[in-house]
Amino acid sequence: MDMFAQILSSGIAVGMIYAVIAFGFQLTFATSGTLNFGQGEALMLGALVGLTCVDTFGMNYWVMIPIVCLFGMIQGSFVELIGVRPAIKIKSEFGWIMSTIALGIIFKNVAENIWGRDALPFPAPLPMEPMNFLGASILPMEILVVVGALLMMLLVEFFNRKTIYGKAVVATANDRDAAGLMGINTSMVITFSYALSSLTAAFAGVLIAPLTLTGATMGGALGLKAFAVAIIGGLSSGMGIIVGGLILGIVETATGFYVSTGYKDVPGLILLLLVLAYKPSGLFGKSAIKKV
Amino acid sequence: MNIRRHIFAVAATAMLSTGAYAADIKLGVSGPFTGGSASMGVSMRDGVRLAAKEINAAGGINGNKIVLVERDDEAKNERGVQIAQELINNEKVVATLGYINTGVALASQRFYQDAKIPVMNNVATGSILTKQFPNAPENYVFRNAAPDNIQAPLIAKEAVEKRGLKKIAILADSTNYGQLGREDLEKALKGYGLTPVAVEKFNIGDVDMTSQLLKAKNAGAEVILTYAIGPELAQIANGMAKLGWKKPMIGSWTLSMASFIDTAGKNGNGATMPQTYIQSPSTTAKRKAFQEAYLKEFKPKNNNIASPVSAAQGYDSVYLLAAAIKQANSTEGPKIVAALQDLKTPVDGVVITYNKPFTATDHEAIKAKDVVMGVVENGRVEFLNAEDAKPKKK
Secondary structure (H helix, E strand, C coil), X not given: CHHHHHHHHHHHHHHHHHHHHHHHHHHHHHHXXXXXXXHHHHHHHHHXXXXXXXXXXXXXXXXXXXXXXXXXXXXXXXXXXXXXXXXXXXXCXXXXXXXXXXXXXXXXXXXXXXXXXXXXXXXXXXXXXXXXXXXXXXXXXXXXXXHHHHHHHHHHHHHHHHCHHHHHHHHXXXXXXXXXXXXXXXXXXXXXXXXXXXXXXXHHHHHHCCCCCECCCHHHHHHHXXXXXXXXXXXXXXXXXXXXXXXXXXXXXXXXXXXXXXXXXXXHHHHHHHXXXXXXXXXXXXXXXXXX | CXXXXXXXXXXXHHHHHHHHHHCCEEEEEEECCCCCCHHHHHHHHHHHHHHHHHHHXXXXXXXXXXXXXXEECCCCHHHHHHHHHXXXXXXXXXXXXXXXXXXXXXXXXXXXXXXXXXXXXXXXXXXXXXXCCCCCCCCCEEECCCCHHHHHHHHHHHHHHHCCCCCEEEEEECCHHHHHHHHHXXXXXXXXXXXXXXXXXXXXXXXXXXXXXXXXXXCCCCEEEEECCHHHHHHHHHHHHHHCCCCCEEECHHHHCHHHHHHHHHHHCCCEEEECCCCCCCCCXXXXXXXXXXXXXXXXXXXXXXXXXXXXXXXXXXXHHHHHHHHHCCXXXXXXXXXXXXXXXXXXXXXXXXXXCCCCCCCECXXXXXXXXXEEECCEEEECCHHHHCCCCC
């Protein structure tokens, strides 16, 4: 029982890390039908900028968070303006895929040159002593990741549903042309959704950095897992992202324990293949019919 | 095509003749100067630079200056292969020093073997490195690092003999390095009639070691033996702290990497590993001189060499090669190899004094008796056994 509780709690913590990154994929997909494949790199940049604030400028962890969020917004807008907007303008079906991947690689190289390629420790804002909960050891930091991720997603949902600007986002997501005719500056909304998506990634970066290690290569593996979560959960459902993240996190940890640590990554990927084959819109996604 | 070949031939002769005129001895240096293994690669390179500078300042090798041709192999096999070909064909190096990563060495060495140019491995530890070409009439691969088949028995001895721990878990990464090392560890444990209670794997970049550690814990492991590199080793130490399950960690020499010590913090205290060299003020005169010169020249952070073992072995590798070139009085590969296999004068190195370090059948300079156990204490590697800290009697 203790073992099971431990696997469950570790799986949830890892799963929420994936979910919070996957959430960013969903934000841009909703408004523009495009994804930022440099999402992992946005997370890495957020974590490294945060590390510089905390380590070099001696800033408090909590003071640093808004700065990193602001940085994330700027970085996301930059990606949209340079990589995505031109592709949307010429109605290139897949141009944005290559340009967001290319920008991701550029960001990684820049980060390698500024911060080096070594993994760096990130000072934790909470004590790193484990707490005992139903027989499982949990770090306070893991709880912070779960709570922080949920809080951030709730905030974004609240923004979309209750504010006038959020309604513009939702309108653009539903029908870009109609929203444009109603006087909504849809390209502005798309830029904003990219800014918001990189903000969530940068925030996720500083949230998880004390648990993982920080470094130029941290985005790659996490970004890929988060992408799988976005597909499994469904790119149009916030709820699906959370459930997808939890499923992948728990399945990975459980497989590692009950089957073999060498095959830890396999079931998640099999699940991804199954979802793609039988329910391409994701477990919780609405299936959309594309008119030709 | 013919004309181009002709021009190339003329250019090559011109290059060769000017090379001979200037009488520079070109040595290749290949290692990762960026990336996860960079702390080892850069320390090695700096050790090599220091030795080359000293030799040149003292008049070079038989009056000829050493020129280093340094290349960053990024710990990638394909980069290592490209660099090997470039160093051999374009730079015409006399010999190459380096290789941090066993995989890169295995991929690149065949080019040197075919070109009859010696390679001096100064950091990579995979046991088969110097035996990669068993059927070749002459072996051009040498090493002055402690191979895994020396380290693994020392790790097993520390756990089983010294500490009396019988229930053993092995955690190794899924790279060539981790899996070859795991085989050596299992072989060493078999010598004590022991089978590990858990053998677990993880990938480079994994952020959560909970399942691996839980399996070890569930199997009742009393000690964790590791074969991996810095960042993932730190995840193991941090994961154990998280589970509140503190067991000794004993592993290969990579537990002395800065990326383990810095990122594991206090969770890394007590980690034990074999070392050929430990940065400490109270050892032999040669070591003291080396430390002072290194710290003065490269000014590492907090006066801690990022990877002292790599720096010392890198430094020694130049002196070993220089001694052979001097004795051979030639820069031809076969003659250097013949000299290396029969060094007439002892080489006073930082790690040890090399007295006939190589023979025709044994290309390993470091023997089990030259390796001591180190332990991580408050951000530094210290001697595990106090008697090792005193200068050894020759």
